[in-house]
Amino acid sequence: MTIDSIKNGIVIDHIPAGKAMLLYQYLKLDGLECSVALLKNVPSKKMGRKDIIKLDEVIDLNWDVLGYLAPDCTVNIIREGEEVEKKRPELPERLVGVIACKNPRCITTIEQELPHIFKLANRQKGTYRCLYCESKA
Amino acid sequence: MRHLIDILDLTTAEIDELIETANDIIQNPAAYAHKCEGKKLAALFFEPSTRTRLSFEAAMYELGGHVIGFSDAGNSSSAKGESVADTIKMIGCYADIAAMRHFKEGAPLVAAMRSDIPVINAGDGGHNHPTQTLTDLLTIKREKGHFDGLTVGFCGDLKFGRTVHSLITALSRYENIKFVLISPQELKVPSYVKDLLKDKGLTYKQTTDLDSVMPELDILYMTRVQRERFFNEEEYLRLKDSYILTPEKLKTAKEDLRILHPLPRVNEIAVAVDDDPRACYFRQALNGKFIRMALILKLLEEAGK
Numbered sequence: 138m139t140i141d142s143i144k145n146g147i148v149i150d151h152i153p154a155g156k157a158m159l160l161y162q163y164l165k166l167d168g169l170e171c172s173v174a175l176l177k178n179v180p181s182k183k184m185g186r187k188d189i190i191k192l193d194e195v196i197d198l199n200w201d202v203l204g205y206l207a208p209d210c211t212v213n214i215i216r217e218g219e220e221v222e223k224k225r226p227e228l229p230e231r232l233v234g235v236i237a238c239k240n241p242r243c244i245t246t247i248e249q250e251l252p253h254i255f256k257l258a259n260r261q262k263g264t265y266r267c268l269y270c271e272s273k274a
Numbered sequence: 275m276r277h278l279i280d281i282l283d284l285t286t287a288e289i290d291e292l293i294e295t296a297n298d299i300i301q302n303p304a305a306y307a308h309k310c311e312g313k314k315l316a317a318l319f320f321e322p323s324t325r326t327r328l329s330f331e332a333a334m335y336e337l338g339g340h341v342i343g344f345s346d347a348g349n350s351s352s353a354k355g356e357s358v359a360d361t362i363k364m365i366g367c368y369a370d371i372a373a374m375r376h377f378k379e380g381a382p383l384v385a386a387m388r389s390d391i392p393v394i395n396a397g398d399g400g401h402n403h404p405t406q407t408l409t410d411l412l413t414i415k416r417e418k419g420h421f422d423g424l425t426v427g428f429c430g431d432l433k434f435g436r437t438v439h440s441l442i443t444a445l446s447r448y449e450n451i452k453f454v455l456i457s458p459q460e461l462k463v464p465s466y467v468k469d470l471l472k473d474k475g476l477t478y479k480q481t482t483d484l485d486s487v488m489p490e491l492d493i494l495y496m497t498r499v500q501r502e503r504f505f506n507e508e509e510y511l512r513l514k515d516s517y518i519l520t521p522e523k524l525k526t527a528k529e530d531l532r533i534l535h536p537l538p539r540v541n542e543i544a545v546a547v548d549d550d551p552r553a554c555y556f557r558q559a560l561n562g563k564f565i566r567m568a569l570i571l572k573l574l575e576e577a578g579k
């Protein structure tokens with residue numbers, strides 16, 4: 138399977154297989170005007186299988202979402218057909234408004250205007266806990 | 275603005291200070307009888323807890339202060355849909371310090387983030403109850419004289435018991451404490467508590483058998499094993515008696531063992547144990563008032579009130 142090479146845009150590579158749709162939703166790519174290609178289950182030497190997302194426009198990505206959902210992905214910025222930048226996300230210290238707390242006893246369940254905030258509890262394990270009730274994300 | 279939401283908001287040095295103040299109050303109550311004259315504590319109990327509320331009220335009265343507030347959500351503005359943040363803003367106009375009990379986890383933190391007065395978490399759902407932990411720490415310190423090197427047994431429901439998690443967290447900051455975790459398989463401590471002990475390289479052992487570890491213990495912290503926590507009735511009936519403390523079970527215990535319980539108890543400690551000098555759960559309840567007095571003084575002082 139081949140996809141036209143991109144002239145100006147972003148390639149999000151090394152996404153764990155099966156996570157591309159999730160990233161598509163959380164990065165709110167459905168709201169974009171530009172072409173978006175999702176490649177699923179692409180053979181990879183490093184990962185066995187991986188997903189890839191290609192955008193034919195350089196947009197501002199939500200790095201917190203990338204760091205949380207696909208901390209090992211690589212983001213390639215392409216201009217005039219050349220890869221000009223290669224970046225990797227970092228695990229964000231805080232996730233604000235990305236995920237919601239699932240604990241039915243959490244204060245966020247009755248106070249809708251409170252922002253859902255998660256803090257990085259363990260960097261090695263990449264675990265996040267709700268700021269308010271400390272439930273695991 | 276300084277608050278107390280989680281026991282880890284306090285350093286061990288600050289906990290030592292609070293214990294010292296509480297001991298001084300016990301020795302010399304008259305010296306503290308007017309310390310909070312003209313001050314008001316708002317007791318904001320969105321969920322009823324007579325025991326905790328009485329302890330806070332007694333603490334404030336014995337400091338010469340006053341108490342305002344409500345004792346369940348039905349009487350409060352939250353019943354009309356007011357947010358916790360708005361409630362604490364409004365209360366800040368009338369009171370100098372607040373103690374908040376809430377059925378939702380994290381509510382006191384939300385209040386603290388918006389408050390102009392110090393907020394004390396008086397229990398939020400199954401999450402935190404730092405003044406109970408301070409009470410436990412004061413009790414251990416008064417009964418044993420130190421924390422370092424103690425072998426502390428926790429018995430009963432270690433899965434859902436927030437007082438257990440919080441006390442283990444607090445004690446994990448002292449030297450050479452050995453933890454003995456005694457519970458049925460179904461009610462073992464959650465993995466995050468074990469991870470904490472492992473990460474800190476602390477010694478702990480898990481067992482289902484109270485009798486076998488009784489002789490090692492310096493402290494035995496009892497909690498209730500509730501029927502509804504079990505998957506089946508058979509298991510409950512088979513196990514319930516092994517987690518009930520009786521004079522018989524105490525025969526192999528150390529002379530200077532101390533038995534703690536956050537109260538209320540149901541049947542997990544036989545009434546016959548109450549007369550044993552090693553039982554100190556009623557002294558523990560009294561300590562709760564003194565450590566709350568020390569805490570109110572500290573937070574008011576830091577707030578410059």
Ligand SMILES: [Zn+2]
Pocket residue numbers: 238239240243244245267268269270271272380
């Ligand atoms: Zn939460």
